Amino acid sequence: MRIHFWVYLHSWRSASELNMLVGAKVGGATPLVIACRNGHYDVAEYLIERCKADIEQPGSVTFDGETIEGAPPLWCAAAAGHMPLVRLLVRAGANVNSTTRTHSTPLRAACFDGHYDIVKFLVENGADIEIANRHGHTCLMIACYKGHIRIAKYLLSLNADVNRKSVKGNTALHDCAESGSLHILKMLLGHGATMDVDSYGMTPLLAASVTGHTHIVEHLISAEQGLVSRQQRIDALELLGATYVDKKRDMVGALALWKRAMDDRFPADGSDPIPKPKDIPRIEAYDYAVEPSDAQQLEEILADPDAMRMQALVIRERILGPAHPDTSYYVRYRGAVYADAGRFARCRQLWHHALDMQRAVLPPLSPLTQSSLYSFAELFSYMLAERARPPLRGQISLGLLHFIFCLMSYSSAGVVRGLFEDIEPVFKKTLSEIERGSALLQSRLSLDREQTLGTLQRVLVISLHLAALCARLLDHNDCSEHDRRNIEKAVYSLVKLDIKVRQGRSALHIACSAEGARSRGGSGAWLPAPGDAQPCCGALVALMLRLGAAPDARDADGNTPLHLACKLNPCPKGVVRALLAHGAHIDTVNYEGETPEEILKASQQSLSSIVNPLQYTSLKCLAARTVKNYKLPYRHVVPQCLHSTIITH
Template sequence: MSTGVWDLMPSRSRWIETLRHCGKTLLRRQRRLLRRLKKAYLHSWRSADELNMLVGAKVGGATPLVIACRNGHYDVAEYLIERCKADIEQPGSVTFDGETIEGAPPLWCAAAAGHLPLVKLLVRAGANVNSTTRTHSTPLRAACFDGHYDIVKFLVDNGADIEIANRHGHTCLMIACYKGHIRIAKYLLSLNADVNRKSVKGNTALHDCAESGSLNILKMLLGHGATMDVDSYGMTPLLAASVTGHTHIVEHLINAEHGLVTRQQRIDALELLGATYVDKRRDMVGALALWKRAMDDRFPADGSEPIPKPKDIPRIEAYDFAVEPSNAQQLEEILADPDGMRMQALVIRERILGPAHPDTSYYVRYRGAVYADAGRFARCRQLWHHALDMQRAVLPPLSPLTQSSLYSFAELFSYMLAERARPPLRGRIVPPVAFDDIEPVFSKALDEIHRGTELLDSKLSIDREQTLSTLQRVLVISLHLAALMARLLEEPDCTDEVSRKIHKAVYSLVKLDITVRQGRSALHVACSAEGARGRGGRAWLATEPTPPSPPARLVALMLRLGAAPDARDADGNTPLHLVCKLNPCPAEVVRALLAHGAHIDVVNYAGDTAEQLLQASAQSLAAIVNPLRYTTLKCLAARTIKNYRLPYRHVLPLCLYSTVLTH
């Protein structure tokens, strides 16, 4: 609640001030406030404007009416609506299942929480039954999500539109099917809900049933004319069921009596379901049985036309050049080779789903992680490189999936370097990390940055601020990898040739001269809190202290390779300013910046020097360096001019104006 509202409280309601400062939780404060609204002081307000200000004020982003509707306080909501004339459409922020819903109207809150009496109260008061949240979710969709059938029926009876979709294009029928609420789905179908309507990504209610495993609802949809459409990934509901491992859905759809799918679709579904058995259920025998059924379908005993597997599929090194079996005998042979079965699952999934489908790269990365847990780091890197190459080939620049793959590599290398520094555990020896291991990933990260800058420079309609934020995350990952390479320079076995390659690789990052969010350079990001934490909020290396600090080795290396120590961001901060905002401030980074020409007394646009920023967190610059060593006569003269406001224009040479302005 804003300070202005509290100032309007009458003197006899001073208990509110005590409540405001007590150590109770926010929820308890809200509940106490709501319980006493009616009894204590609402009737004593001096004017309607003051009352409206209180009733419309927000605590934790929610108005009293929103809180009452969320928590089922009927009497409070009734009083707020009928006596206080609260705005029944004023939205607020509420939390459901740990997720914050922004812009939720009171009716949406009551419907989502399952409070039918409150829903009726609000509708009688004239609430809009088709009001939406920021994500365009209606009260009806909220009730469908959690299975509140009585509320769904009441809202529809009072004019709720069953076809309004949220921002993702998901309708009420889709969410009821996905959540398995058969009674609601049956009711919506009785109202002639569109069973073949598609979401933004092209999936239908039939896809949602297949993914969730709701066979009874799926049968109802088919009975109402649902068709086997494909989504934006080319997935039918049958393939969706195979990917998620819902065998009963697959068996129902491939039943020849229904005639819903072709013979080729049936074969693909069985083979893909077998791959799911391998990776998700770890059921090799079950997978083999499914693959045998698919093989029998390919080469039927009744003399029908065979459907052999494609022969033009390239052999992939990451999959150990695995080739799919072409007969039942070859299938039997791979059962004795668990690794061979796992590679078959990856080959089949990539052939059927294609490299663009998220599950294709996900399971490749998953298998690589399993190998890493077993100490087979080379196999892990091989599979992850293949997944990363697939993603970069088919996904747009700065895709979250590509970022995730790059970051996984950085985490893997950090783990390996940290484990090398510890005594071997139960005889497990972690191999050393070499420059040749990191450099290919680093090059791909830089290429992703280059693609991102091209996207920013293009004339495409994009969210520029969001793109800059995404670009910064990729830059942080690149800096993480660069920090790992900088650490290799201190290894005893680092040769001159390796040192030269590391310098060349880091220089390729420095010369990009990239600018990300808030106008920050790569050196800014390396010296900032975001750069110190890395993408996942962790230290650059697992062996470094907490809280994390920027890697001094990398900062010094970037400065030696030409990074500008006095570059300014949008707030006028130099890298030295950002380092001095950290607590504790990394002394080695400060010394490296000053040694390479950073000005110790430059002010940012708020007028703060690095020393003043340190003092704000009870730290001292003198404890890190001797300030006099880095203070020049030119700096002293500039500070004197600024402090005494001496006129200098048309007195000093133009080349010195910037020196005066920055001190």
């Protein structure tokens, strides 16, 4: 049926029309790319041999939910495991070393999913086994990571470089240690693989300890191997014990590993001891935990699960260092567990420590820092939501019970002050991150300005999220004048930054737009009160306006915050009223010539249902509109100071 369709097309199309047809893209992919991705041999053969389709023209395809950009037909066939199509394309002259936009070759694609026959065929037809993708990952590395023993063995037989490093410094041995394939690990060692360190200072041994592959660790530290030093063996056992605590939840197993490490530190044969470092600072977030110095102290902490968990965090930070992602990840993980148990104070302590570590070692606007900041915002949102949610009839919700316990930890100064004192330090760190990002943009050190602006906008959304929580506290009956001043001072520090992000939008633009709602998959990022479905917070907008945010600031499309608010459906009435009350013009036109009222009409909404338009229409506005509507000359007629008023209308 497919061949009949193409024969029909070929019979009445001219050569130029046919070339245009077979080269056209639907969803980013040409007909040949689609045929190769889905294994339609007859269609691909017809396109190549009869329609003379370009066998190198790339397209966009999806594998396992991920979109691959710039994928040539041969890459698609190899990745999907369609051997007949791979043969057809190679026979037609396809470049066996063509790459996707991320520099992945057809050979690497075949290695990823374990298509051994395709790997062998491509190599026999000139595929280069050493071409790496943009991350520096080679075919051998991906085969080791995915555990494809047969492919790894074949590549090693071709003398693949076993010690080649990726951009981040990891080798095939690192990938093998992380995936847990002991068979491949032994092959790599037999071909001369060495225990190199990556950019985090991690050896394959430590990589196996972090991921919890005990069999890999035991093989590497065994005495007959002679691959590691005594200190490296001790670190591996202690780190593996920390993984047992946090990942496997095996306290007894962790203690056994720590005991082995302790015996190695203080051997019974009288060898020189290797005591634990003495200059490790005690950290408040870890309850000032100190690592045990002998077996008896180790036994004592087994009776205290919390002490075991803190030991795991202390050990991981000492061995991996604060720059390693797993160090902050497990600190945040432990904090989340405490939050689930209603122990919010412990959660905040740990998360602040993780955030401080990240900000000290990571570049501005790092995704890891963003994640930590947003976790705080979600925690505070949950706490406020539980305060506002009434208990179920006849019982009290677990979340509300947790919140009550949290309130008991606050001083007698009141709920608002207690909550604000929790939010304020996070808010300050968020604003500091915005300032760091702005400095990065101004220094022009950013390689991709648009991407940096987008990242900066996401952090700005988080700051607005926190500011919205502060704005909601102002309505609490426990809010004193002192608390009010402190909250206003905090939010003013955001307004004063006068930050501009994508499309030249200000913080007020973002607060009045849908960006916040979209930032978390469409959920209410501005944390409206229960029952309020509006995606942005009128209380926050009103507070920002009162503190000096410009209501008539324009973005790159000429939209004011009022324009963006009116684009929401349903339109947030409180936001519109607040903007108009603080001087926003109801009839300002954007660069498309649209007024906020016209934008509302386009979505079947009415401005008159929100406010009385006449109340916000001045005689000056009517006069400016008349001049514009009738295209009256005004340049040398009206005073210069009124020209901007006419232009905005």
